[in-house]
Amino acid sequence: MENSTTHSQTTNYKEQRERWAHEETLQLTQHFHRLNKNTAEFERVSDFIMNKDGDVLRFETIKKVIKGLRIYLALDASDKEKFTFFPVLEAMTQPGEFHYFKLFAAHTREVNTKTEVVPRLFKDIIGKNWDTIDLNLIDDLFIATKKVPKEFDRIVRVKYYEVSQDIIEKVINNLPEINGITLYSGIDMNKFGDKTSISFTPVLGFQHNAAMEDIEGYGLQGIMEFSKGEVLIEYTRPCPPTC
Secondary structure, eight states, X not given: OOOOHHHHHHOOOHHHXXXXXXXXXXXXXXXXXXXXXXXXXXXXOOEEEEOTTTHHHHHHHHGGGOOEEEEEEEEOOOOTTSOOEEEEEEEEEETTXXXXXXXXXXSSOOOOOSOOSSOOXXXXXXXXXXXXSOGGGGGGGGEEEEOOTTSXXXXXXXXXXXXXXXXXXHTGGGOOOEEEEEEEOOBOHHHHTOTTSOOBOOEEEEEEOOOGGGSOOTTOTTSEEEETTEEEEOOOEEETTOX
16 A cells, blocks of 8 residues: 555545546446456455554544544546545544545455454445445446426436534544544445435444443444444435435
């Protein structure tokens, strides 16, 4: 993984975020796949990890004062031998003060062998949906029909996902010391058939070494899960169409 800490501190990835917003819809799929020249097969990316050599520590130092948190979607220029999609976390610590964190495609998936106090059921289900969905359906996961009174319907593409203030105040600001951040790709099949909803569903995982008894439930059961060594935030608000 490239050392991105300095770059993350000095850029808001505007060009890459705009490339996501302007890319042809039918070309989105290719950015989540790469050609393995050794096997002559295409591989799909599922997980994205934050650089632990600086960015995770930088997030740790501001987590208690974060007031806004978004997951932006971004693209590097097309390259069929690379995964060119990546997410960017935008953390607001005060009005006008933003911090950006790029997450990188994980080329291998870590297998969780730890005993889990709360099953990662939702994450695992939507993750399997992402892993197994047909290529020709991926483009549709990021668009929705927006109803506009007295006008034709509009097709909108999600640009970012918003973490709620409730989760920020009760969870993000009170996380134990974190040593890793991962975004897991998923598809909520309950939304898949609804043309007015975005069915791509990212899950944010915050890894830590705290004992489970040291972690409070935050009063948010049902919208997040706790497994040994990780807090999973499962519900974020896609914008558009919900903004």
